[in-house]
Structure formats: structure tokens, C-alpha cells
Amino acid sequence: MLPLEGITVIAVEQAVAAxxxxxxxxxxxxxxxxxxxxEGDFARGYDAAAKGQSSYFVWLNRGKDSLVVDLATTEGxxxxxxxxxxxxxxxxxxxxxxxxxxxxxxxxxKNDYPGLICCTITGYGDDGPYAQRKAYDLLIQAExxxxxxxxxxxxxxRVGLSIVDIxxxxxxxxxxxxxxxxRTRSGKGADIRISMFDVMADWLTVPLLNSEAGNPxxxxxxxxxxxxxxxxxxxxxxxxxxxxxxxxxEWKKLCAEVLGQPELITDPRLAxxxxxxxxxxLTDKAVGDIFATLGRDELxxxxxxxxxxxxxxxxxxxxxxxxxxRRIEVKTPKGVVTYPAPAAIFVDQPRHYGAVPGIGExxxxxxxxxxxxxx
Numbered sequence: 001m002l003p004l005e006g007i008t009v010i011a012v013e014q015a016v017a018a019x020x021x022x023x024x025x026x027x028x029x030x031x032x033x034x035x036x037x038x039e040g041d042f043a044r045g046y047d048a049a050a051k052g053q054s055s056y057f058v059w060l061n062r063g064k065d066s067l068v069v070d071l072a073t074t075e076g077x078x079x080x081x082x083x084x085x086x087x088x089x090x091x092x093x094x095x096x097x098x099x100x101x102x103x104x105x106x107x108x109x110k111n112d113y114p115g116l117i118c119c120t121i122t123g124y125g126d127d128g129p130y131a132q133r134k135a136y137d138l139l140i141q142a143e144x145x146x147x148x149x150x151x152x153x154x155x156x157x158r159v160g161l162s163i164v165d166i167x168x169x170x171x172x173x174x175x176x177x178x179x180x181x182x183r184t185r186s187g188k189g190a191d192i193r194i195s196m197f198d199v200m201a202d203w204l205t206v207p208l209l210n211s212e213a214g215n216p217x218x219x220x221x222x223x224x225x226x227x228x229x230x231x232x233x234x235x236x237x238x239x240x241x242x243x244x245x246x247x248x249x250e251w252k253k254l255c256a257e258v259l260g261q262p263e264l265i266t267d268p269r270l271a272x273x274x275x276x277x278x279x280x281x282l283t284d285k286a287v288g289d290i291f292a293t294l295g296r297d298e299l300x301x302x303x304x305x306x307x308x309x310x311x312x313x314x315x316x317x318x319x320x321x322x323x324x325x326r327r328i329e330v331k332t333p334k335g336v337v338t339y340p341a342p343a344a345i346f347v348d349q350p351r352h353y354g355a356v357p358g359i360g361e362x363x364x365x366x367x368x369x370x371x372x373x374x375x
Contacts, residue, residue: 001029002028002029002351003028003029004025004028004029004030004180005029005030006029007025007029007030007031007088007089007180008030008031008033008086008087008088008089009022009025009026009030009031009032009033009087009088009089009090009091010033010035010080010083010084010087010089010090010091011032011033011034011035011064011091011092012035012080012090012091012092012093012094012099013034013035013041013091013092013093014041014042014043014093014094015041015042015043015056015093015136015165016043016056016060016137016162016165016166016169017093017121017164017165017166017168017169017172017196018091018092018093018121018169018172019034019041019043019057019060019061019169020060020165020166020168020169020170020173021091021119021121021169021170021172021173021176022034022064022091023059023060023061023062023063023064024169024170024173024342025089025173025176026062026063026064026354027062027063027342027351027353030089031065032063032064032065033064033065033067033083033087033362034061034064034065034066034067034357035067035069035071035080035083036066036067036068036069036359036360037068037069037070037071038068038070040068040359041057041061043056043057043060044057044359050332050334050337050339051332051334051335051337052334053332053333053334053337053356057356058330058332058337058339058356059339061356061357062330062353062354062355062356063353063354063355064354064356064357065357065361065362066357066358066359066360066361066362067083067360067362067363068359068360068363069083071102077102077103077104080102080104081104084104084109084113084116085113087113087116088115088116088117088180089116089117089118089119089176089180090109090116090117090118090119091119091121091172091176092118092119092120092121093120093121093122095134096122096123096126096131096132097132099120106118106120106191110189110191113189114188114189115183115187115188115189116189117176117179117180117183117189117190117192118189118190118191118192119172119175119176119179119192119194120191120192120193120194121168121172121194121195121196122135122193122194122195122196123135123136123139123140123195123196123197124195124196124197125193125195125197125198126193130197135196135197137162137163137164137165137196138158138164140164140196140197140200141158141159141163141164141200142156143197144164144197144200144201144204145204145207145208146159146163146164146200146203146204147159148219149204149207149217149218149219150219151219151221152219152220152221153218153219153220153221155219156219157219164196164199164200165196167199167200167203168194168196168199171194171199172192172194175192175194176192179192222242222313224244226273226277227244227245227246227273227277228245228273228276228277228280228283228284229243229245229254229276229283229284229287230242230243230244230245231243231284232313233284233287233288233291233292234288234291234292235291235292235294235295235296235299236291236292236293236294236295236296237295237296239296239312239313240312240313241291241296241299241300241303241310241311241312241313242310242311242312242313243287243303243308243309243310244308244309244310245308245309246309248272248273250307250308250309251265251270251276252265253306253307253308254287254306254308257302257305257306258290258299258302258303258306258308259286259287259290260290261286261290264286269282270282270283270286296312300312325340326340326341327339327340327341328340328341328342328353329353330353330354330355330356331355331356332355332356333356333357333358337356
């Protein structure tokens with residue numbers, strides 16, 4: 001039996017953040033009913049990379065039921081009310097105020113369904129000067145300052161995936177699980193509010209505190225502001241290899257066993273981490289010059305034999321054939337799609353992942369028991 005079997009989740013969701021959360025609840029056995037507008041979640045049209053279907057949608061909507069509900073109609077709102085009455089969790093990320101205007105205020109829901117766990121995802125929260133702003137992943141990357149510390153000295157950059165949406169979805173997932181656990185003790189539901197801006201600000205605590213201490217982070221590409229050598233160096237055949245030297249022991253082994261330059265150990269300009277960072281151009285040149293004389297295979301062997309932390313700078317094509325990549329197979333309306341497996345492995349409890357639904361595929365869904373309420 002999966003841990004969330006018997007839990008019903010109503011997901012009035014779109015795009016990425018909420019679907020990320022509800023997909024993980026579905027993986028754990030929850031019955032997730034995705035409420036879609038008549039034209040469907042607009043994420044269905046983001047691209048056509050997964051057998052003609054959106055890669056985002058195929059990734060984030062496995063194992064869910066799809067139910068078309070036109071919330072602009074009286075009948076649609078009545079249908080949503082019936083769904084909520086039988087639910088354990090209501091997850092939604094509509095534009096702020098939308099649910100209230102439709103008659104589903106959180107105050108009313110808490111009163112009518114005291115055992116219901118409500119999780120609301122917004123861009124900037126319920127109040128404050130930006131509360132009514134539209135918010136998407138890249139907008140929050142910019143507004144929070146994340147983009148300012150991402151990229152190279154030439155300019156800020158977007159993180160190469162929807163990090164704000166994913167972080168927000170993961171935060172919502174954890175919060176809902178906490179609330180479900182708490183309800184087993186109290187019988188009471190919860191009112192969870194999560195803003196994308198708050199999530200990213202939380203994740204940016206370390207660079208923020210450093211900035212407030214007078215040491216604002218600089219954009220350094222694939223380098224580290226306080227550790228050297230920690231960056232990418234090219235082999236003779238042009239393969240980028242990133243190394244990380246965290247201690248003096250590792251620096252000595254790098255010099256002697258990988259670079260074949262034990263004299264660097266006693267160079268006062270490279271004598272410790274502070275000096276190597278202060279003299280970063282010299283540090284990087286000492287490493288880079290030797291790396292450039294060695295082929296990729298020889299370099300990787302030397303680094304592994306010396307127990308130096310390293311990684312190859314791979315592309316998506318490299319990830320496709322990576323020996324550590326685990327995949328799952330998921331059925332979709334246009335056939336089976338394989339993609340990376342969820343990270344958590346439950347030993348001796350194999351997971352099976354549900355199909356991606358077509359729009360409104362589950363109009364004749366089975367009835368569920370009403371949500372538990374507090375006594």
C-alpha cells in the first residue's frame with residue numbers, strides 16, 4: 001500500500017509549481033483530480049517535445065485524473081463544490097483572488113470543511129505592494145535577485161530550468177505532508193499560503209547575508225567566490241572538467257599526483273585557501289596549463305586515483321546516455337514516454353507511475369468518501 005492511498009487531492013492548477021506538487025502526491029498514491037478549464041491547462045501547449053506533447057505536462061501530470069470544469073458557469077462551480085466536499089486537500093495556484101470571486105473563499109471553506117487542507121500558491125502572497133502582480137518563474141528569478149548572482153561577469157542569466165516553480169512546488173509538497181500528518185493527531189485541516197517570492201528569498205539567504213555584510217556575491221560562471229581552485233579546466237581534447245579543492249590535503253594531492261608539480265605546494269602565493277583565492281589567476285593558470293596537456297581519459301583517471309572531487313561539464317546529450325541516469329516509463333495519450341525517475345528511492349517498495357491524462361479523460365470518476373472533520 002502506498003503512503004497516501006485513500007487521500008483525495010483536488011488540484012485547481014496550471015503551469016508548473018502546483019502540478020509539480022500534486023504529481024508527487026499522486027506518485028505516493030493520492031487520488032489527484034486535476035481540474036482543467038475547457039481548453040485545458042495551458043502548460044499542455046508549452047512545447048511538443050514528448051511525442052508531440054508538452055514535455056512540462058507529461059513530466060508533471062502523471063498519475064492524475066483530468067476533469068474539465070468550467071468555473072465560469074453555475075454548474076461548474078457546483079461541480080467544484082462537490083469535489084471539495086469529498087477531498088482531503090485543495091491545491092490551487094490561480095491568479096490571486098480568483099477562488100474568492102468564484103465563491104470559494106478560504107474562510108468559507110475552513111468553516112464548511114474543517115478537516116480540509118488548503119494550499120494556495122501565489123507569486124507574492126496575499127498582501128503587500130506586489131500582491132496583485134502576475135508572477136512567472138523567470139520574473140521571480142529577476143525580482144528576487146537570483147538572476148543577479150547567476151551567469152558570468154558579462155551579465156545576469158536565467159537559471160537553466162524553472163527553478164522557482166520547482167522550488168515552490170517542492171515547498172508546497174512538504175507543507176501538505178506536514179499538514180496531513182498533523183491532521184492525524186488533531187483532526188483539523190490547515191490553511192497553507194506559499195508565495196514564489198518567499199520561497200526564492202528563503203533559498204537566497206546565504207548570498208543575501210553576505211551582501212548585507214558588505215561582501216555582495218559576484219557572478220563567476222562555473223567558479224566559486226571563496227574557494228580556489230574550484231572551476232572548469234579544459235583537457236587537451238577540449239573536454240571541460242570541473243574540479244573542487246576544499247582542503248589543504250586535497251590541494252597537496254592535486255599538485256603532486258594530478259599536476260605532477262609538487263613545488264606548487266610550497267609556493268607562498270598558493271600556500272592556503274585565502275592566498276589561492278587572492279591569487280586566483282595564478283591558481284587557475286597553474287591548474288589549467290597542466291590540464292591542457294592531458295587527454296580527458298588520463299585526467300579523469302588521475303583525479304579519481306587521487307580522490308579529487310570532479311565532474312565533467314556535460315550537455316543534455318551526455319545526460320541521455322549517462323550511466324547513472326535512472327528512467328521511468330509513463331503512458332501518455334500518444335504512447336509511452338521515458339524520462340528521469342523521481343529522486344527518492346523507497347527500498348523494497350517499488351513505485352509504479354500512473355498515466356498522463358487527456359483533457360477531461362476522467363469525467364466519470366468514482367465517488368470518494370467525504371473528508372474527515374474535527375470533532
